[in-house]
């Protein structure tokens with residue numbers, strides 16, 4: 331493997347190169363340890379935190395922003411988005427409220443207050 335990545339962990343955007351085989355990867359170009367961890371994770375089991383919106387059923391034209399509480403496998407993003415699209419919540423909603431459990435090992439939490 332010889333893969334080039336841009337680190338997405340912070341705005342510096344270091345250009346990373348990952349070489350070697352799955353159990354023995356070497357990362358270059360990182361300015362800190364977080365970039366090294368990101369590069370190896372991205373090449374072995376990539377994950378993402380998903381942000382989206384959910385309809386608030388008892389408010390007119392109202393949506394609440396949500397996110398996964400922890401990153402989910404990248405290949406599960408379509409299924410997670412389908413689960414989120416199928417959700418509705420009732421106000422009031424507070425930031426941090428858990429709106430769904432065990433969505434590919436994560437929770438869906440509100441990131442906005444709706445009174």
Ligand code: SF4
Pocket residue numbers: 337338339340341342343344359360361362363364365366
């Ligand atoms: S390697 Fe470190 S400094 Fe560079 S973009 Fe990633 S987190 Fe930021």
